Amino acid sequence: MDIHRYERLWLAGALVLIVLFIGTITYGAVVVGVEMVSASGGTIAPDEIPNDDRFSDPRPRVEQVGENEYEAYVIARQFLFQPRQLRVPEGSTVTFYVTSPDVLHGFEVVGTNANMMVIPGQVTKATVEFEEAGSYGVVCNEYCGAGHHTMEGSIEVVPQSEWEGGN
Amino acid sequence: MALFRDEYPAEARIIRLALASSFVALGIGALFGLLQALNRTGVLPLISPTDYYTALTAHGVLLALIFTIFFLVAVFTWAVVRSLERGLPDLRLAKLAYGLMVIGTVTTTVTILGGFVPEIPMSADVLYTMYAPMQAHPGFYGGLALFLIGTWVAGFDWFRPGGAGAMTTRTSGFRCRPSWC
Numbered sequence: 001m002d003i004h005r006y007e008r009l010w011l012a013g014a015l016v017l018i019v020l021f022i023g024t025i026t027y028g029a030v031v032v033g034v035e036m037v038s039a040s041g042g043t044i045a046p047d048e049i050p051n052d053d054r055f056s057d058p059r060p061r062v063e064q065v066g067e068n069e070y071e072a073y074v075i076a077r078q079f080l081f082q083p084r085q086l087r088v089p090e091g092s093t094v095t096f097y098v099t100s101p102d103v104l105h106g107f108e109v110v111g112t113n114a115n116m117m118v119i120p121g122q123v124t125k126a127t128v129e130f131e132e133a134g135s136y137g138v139v140c141n142e143y144c145g146a147g148h149h150t151m152e153g154s155i156e157v158v159p160q161s162e163w164e165g166g167n
Numbered sequence: 168m169a170l171f172r173d174e175y176p177a178e179a180r181i182i183r184l185a186l187a188s189s190f191v192a193l194g195i196g197a198l199f200g201l202l203q204a205l206n207r208t209g210v211l212p213l214i215s216p217t218d219y220y221t222a223l224t225a226h227g228v229l230l231a232l233i234f235t236i237f238f239l240v241a242v243f244t245w246a247v248v249r250s251l252e253r254g255l256p257d258l259r260l261a262k263l264a265y266g267l268m269v270i271g272t273v274t275t276t277v278t279i280l281g282g283f284v285p286e287i288p289m290s291a292d293v294l295y296t297m298y299a300p301m302q303a304h305p306g307f308y309g310g311l312a313l314f315l316i317g318t319w320v321a322g323f324d325w326f327r328p329g330g331a332g333a334m335t336t337r338t339s340g341f342r343c344r345p346s347w348c
Contacts, residue, residue, distance in 0.1 A: 103301045120300060143294050145301060146220060 037116050041125030046101045049075060054097060060086050062094075074098045076105035076118040079147030081138060087156045089163035090133040098124045106141030109155060117142060130157040171249060178248050181261050182241045188269060189237030195276075196229030220292040221282035227295030228279060233272050233314070240268070240321050247325040256329035260320055267317030274310030278303065 003011075028034040049055050054073045060083035061073045070092055075082040077100060088094050098107045098118045105118040114128040130136075140151035172179040199222045205211040206219070214222050244261070248254060255261050281289030281304065291303030 104298045142298065143220075143296065143301075146217065146292065148220070 037124055037126050039122065041097055041099075041123035043121055044099055044123050046099075046120045049099060049101050055099065059083065062086055062088060065095075066093075068092050070094045072096050074107065074153075076100045076107055076140060076151075078102050078145050079140075079151040081107075081140075081151065081153035084153045085156060086153075087158060088130055090157050090159050091131060092157075093127060093129050095125060095127045098126075103144050104142045105144050105151070106139070108139050108141045110137040110139060112136065115141070130155070133157045133159045171245065175248055175254050177258050178244060178255055178261070181255075181258070181265055182245050184265060185237050185241035185244065185268075188265075188272070189234050189241060192229045192233040192237060192272065196226050196234060199223075199226035200230070218283055220294065221279065221290065224282075224292050224294050225276070225279045228275060231295050232311070233275075236314070236318060237268065237272075240264070240318060243325065244321070251330070253330040255324050256327040257324055260324040264317045264321035264324065267313050267320060271310045271312070271314030271317060274306050274313065276310075278306040278310065 044052060044055075054061075055075055057073075063071045065071050068089075068091060070088055072086050072088070072094055074086070074096060076098055096107070096114075096116070098116060099122065100118045100120045102120060104120070106115070107118050107124070108115040109128060112128065114126060116124045116126050118124050134157055136155040136157060138153040138155060140148060144151065202214050202222055203219075203226065206214050206222075244255070275291070278289050278291040281287040282292050289304045289306070291307035293301050293303040293307070297303065297307075
């Protein structure tokens, strides 16, 4: 069968691209160690969130679970994060549990690689290490409606010397 | 060598219509892009903040979905007819496809633009990604579904057996046409 030279070139180009794309993902997963957010956070019915021990407290909830390990519970909803601000000590490892009662949201710690999708019905769980003290912005990066661009929060990573535990 | 539009006048007409539709979508979509650029740079904020995502949705849907697919359908119709050296098997199907795509586009666009008028209880500010469970007016999805089905009908007609050959014989030499093989 005679295949035109241009068609062969296009086919070869497309195949090379596919190989490169798969290669990039493999490289990221195997060599760089990029980890996707798994479904290990479990599920939660959106209307059960107010009755759930983890999310029912309106105050910022950061719990110490290890020497330098913390758990934080956040509700992302149209168009705010509850709590809006979280405080954690410098050098801590924080596991976030984030869920949504309404639509898809994002939970991105600006300037870091901590970036999760918040799905109604699902608890997104991701662990983040905060090495340096400072104020980190949190933004919603999934379009969620008219007030999407106003949806922001912050994580205050305070120096160990100023940390007085909890919020 | 005869021109495509002389050999396949009916197909050429459909292709012209589809191309024209794609460029109308490109024009309107680009206009909303320009308005946003003027808004975001603060040069000329014509869109009110509450309408920003309405404009963004119109921009995204008209450019990423409607413009590209209308253009693709036009070019593909031309390429298939030219490569196979035969007219479309059934022009009625091509017309039906084009009609469905136009009706779908108009329906979807109306529901999006309805967001600009508070008096009209219609809006579809869901961007072209339209992630559930965020909801737009049902007409938004219905229109896009019609548009999609239109592309299926168009695609179905490209590869069906049948279809008349060119009205004039090509001078570039004999090629095997499906109906002769």
